[in-house]
Amino acid sequence: MTHTLHRSGTKESLSGDYILLYMPAFGINSADSGPKLRKFLEITLRHNPVNIGDTRRGNKYSLDVQNILDNVKKDGTVVHAVFDNEKAAAAALKELKEADLGLSLVVSGIFDRVKEHCQKAGIHRHAVTYSLGIWGKTEKLPPEQSLDIVTMCGHGMISASLVDSLAEEVKAGRKKVEDAVREMARLCDCGIFNPVRAAKLLTALAGTK
Amino acid sequence: MKSKKERGEIAVMKIDPDVCIACEVCLPYCPMGAISMDDVAVIDQDECVDCGVCLKSGVCPVDCIIYEPALWPRALRADFSNPATEHKTTGLPGRGTEEVKTNEVTGRLKPGWLAMGIEFGRPVTGARFRDVDKVSRALAKLGVKFEPKNPVTFLMEDPSTGKIQPDVLNEKVLSAIIECVFPREKAPEVLKTLQKVTREIDTVCSVEMADLVEPDERVPMDKILADLGIFYRINGKTNTGLGRPKFKGGN
Numbered sequence: 001m002t003h004t005l006h007r008s009g010t011k012e013s014l015s016g017d018y019i020l021l022y023m024p025a026f027g028i029n030s031a032d033s034g035p036k037l038r039k040f041l042e043i044t045l046r047h048n049p050v051n052i053g054d055t056r057r058g059n060k061y062s063l064d065v066q067n068i069l070d071n072v073k074k075d076g077t078v079v080h081a082v083f084d085n086e087k088a089a090a091a092a093l094k095e096l097k098e099a100d101l102g103l104s105l106v107v108s109g110i111f112d113r114v115k116e117h118c119q120k121a122g123i124h125r126h127a128v129t130y131s132l133g134i135w136g137k138t139e140k141l142p143p144e145q146s147l148d149i150v151t152m153c154g155h156g157m158i159s160a161s162l163v164d165s166l167a168e169e170v171k172a173g174r175k176k177v178e179d180a181v182r183e184m185a186r187l188c189d190c191g192i193f194n195p196v197r198a199a200k201l202l203t204a205l206a207g208t209k
Numbered sequence: 210m211k212s213k214k215e216r217g218e219i220a221v222m223k224i225d226p227d228v229c230i231a232c233e234v235c236l237p238y239c240p241m242g243a244i245s246m247d248d249v250a251v252i253d254q255d256e257c258v259d260c261g262v263c264l265k266s267g268v269c270p271v272d273c274i275i276y277e278p279a280l281w282p283r284a285l286r287a288d289f290s291n292p293a294t295e296h297k298t299t300g301l302p303g304r305g306t307e308e309v310k311t312n313e314v315t316g317r318l319k320p321g322w323l324a325m326g327i328e329f330g331r332p333v334t335g336a337r338f339r340d341v342d343k344v345s346r347a348l349a350k351l352g353v354k355f356e357p358k359n360p361v362t363f364l365m366e367d368p369s370t371g372k373i374q375p376d377v378l379n380e381k382v383l384s385a386i387i388e389c390v391f392p393r394e395k396a397p398e399v400l401k402t403l404q405k406v407t408r409e410i411d412t413v414c415s416v417e418m419a420d421l422v423e424p425d426e427r428v429p430m431d432k433i434l435a436d437l438g439i440f441y442r443i444n445g446k447t448n449t450g451l452g453r454p455k456f457k458g459g460n
Contacts, residue, residue, distance in 0.1 A: 002305055002326050002386065003292075005446050006415045014444050025311035025452060055292070097451065104311040104452035114447045115426070126313045126450030128428055129324075129419040130441040135403070136413040140334045151332050155292040156240050156383050157262055160333050165237040187238075187266060189292060 003154030004080070004108040004192050006131045008147050011110070013201065017152075017194050018089035018109035020044060020096070023078040029103060030076035036101040037079050038072045043099060044081035047092040051082040053191015061186040061195070084196035090117040097121045145205045149198055153188035163205070170206040177203050221259040221279045221287055224250050228273035235274065238266045240383060241335050258335055258383045259283075260290035282377045289360065289382035305386040306358050309419045309448055316456030317356075322390050323430060324419040325353075325399065330384040331415045338364065339378040340410040341385050345371035347406040348389060351399055356388035393420075396433045417445075 004019045022040040024030035041052055045065070053059030054068050055078040072079065083089035089109065094117075096105055107114050111128065118125050134141065141147060142160040149163050150156070166183065169175035180202055181195045224235075229249035236244050243256040244263065250273075252263075264274045278284065288294050308326060309318050318324045327344060330336030341361060349355075349371030355362040366372045391399055396418075407414060418441075420430040434441055 002308070002328060002415075002417055002446075005417055006328075006331065006442075007444060008442070011443060017444070021310065023307070023310060025307060025314040028311075028314050029452065029454070093449075097449075100451070102451070102453045104314060105449045106310050107447045107449060108445065109447075110444045111447065112443075118447065118449060123449050123451070124424070125422040125426070125447050127309045127318065127419055127421050127448040129309060129326075129417050129446040129448075130430070130434070131445050132416040132418060132434075132439060132441050134332070134413050135407040135416050136329075136340075136410045137334070138413055140413060142333060147332060154331075156331060156333070157260070157292070159238060159240040159242070159262070161237040161239070161242055187262065 002129070003190060004106070005129060006151055006154065007108070008144065008151045013148065013197060014110055015086065016084045017197050018083045018086060018107065019192050020081045020083070020089065020092060021078065021106040021108065022080070022103055024076040024103045026076060032074060033076040033103060034072045034074040036103050037077060038069055039099065039101055040096065040103070041069055041072070041079055041081065043095050044092045046095070047083070047088045049081040049088070050084045050194060050196045051185065051191045052080060053189065054079050055190045058189050059185065059191030059193070061182055062189070078190070080190055080192050082192055082194050084194060086113055086117070090120070093117055094121045097123055145201065145208070149184070149201050149205070152193045152198060154192065155188070155190065157187045157189065158184050158193070163202070167202055167205040167209055170202060171209040177206070221277055221283065222252055222257055222261065222263060223275045223277065224252055225273040225275055228271050230271055232270060234268050234270065235263050235266070238263055238268060240333070256381065258290040258381050259286040260383050261287065282380050285377060285380055286382055289385050305388060306356055308356070308388060310446070311452055312448055312456075313450040314452040314454065314456055316458060318390060318419060318421060319458070320421055321393055323393055323396055324388070324390045326386050326388050326417040327403070328384050328386045328415045330382060330412055332413070334412045335381050335383050336385060336412040336414070337379055337381045338373050338385065340412050341387065342371070342373040342378060343410055344403070344406050344414075345373060345387055347371070347402050348387070348399065351391070351395065351402060353389040353391045353395075353399060356390070359386065359388045361385050361387050393429060393433065396430065397437060400437055400439060
């Protein structure tokens, strides 16, 4: 499960892309962890995330938020909240540290910024995971502009051809960019797709068509 | 009565040709580009990874996309491609394990060791297990320890050789992840071997490496990667260490 890793993009674009992931260690602290996972979602919702989701249930573009909250599995799942700005992500991080719920919290984002906000919140980072990029037959990949969008669903549920097709629709004026982004976001069950960042990227991509 | 396999009916995702109205709406949704048009839409069963996106998207106006459980080894396509499918080996939805996300509690990655994940087929291309096999065998020769709960390790005949069982080698999946750990001093050898063997595969892989953060906030693998001139992204995952009970013997 490396689904929040390997998001490609420029530093400017990634500066609006922070994901908080919360999960129990199965078999160790997963029993009755549901209320803690729900509390994580409730706390993050106070900081206006642009997406939230439960890997086992769906995201806020496929289910309503109350449905996600009410159906967090009793003995654990993996839940997420996505922020389009560093300030909101940092505020959620600080509040989660103070709440001290006891499950594992992973922050995906620009390392230097995450490190600084961890220090401000009194958190000593336990471990980091680096993306060493894409290896192998990279000539099979679509253009970077498509990759920057599809890599926001780490499970690969959003195809490059759908991104292209939606960019064409936006360019032709047959679809609004926010509707195109919703169409992609609902396919990423975990709710780690960043629709605000995607809207900017898709608008730029449509401009090249 | 003949079995499904004997009748050649081993596919999971199908389009009912008697119902399809050839509207082409489903075509761009397939992550593998496996749906094309004949008189009606058809799925290339060899390229289809049974991820279920075509069905889950709900875009077919006449509901002609059908899901049928498949037989082994075809069945593992859905296990590795549809993140809603729970792997029996991990108890988790998705394709990998908890890896270091819960490490402050599990202690899977120990001081002085590094963890690596090599995710084949990600992004966009999908992968066949014959490519996974090439890399797992090369890494096994270096003595890396494969994560026992990982679904790819589960497909190895013998984790000490990294050999994937032959009946699955041609199966295509959206992605499959090799997860392993090794002592830090082995990192140059592991990374150089990986650079060499991934030139011989017919797909892409996204590579990750994890390390524990020292009490003074240093990350020891920074120097290893810098010395080898290996790129890493400015963004990635940080485990904040807030889980408990804390694993005894960690950092």
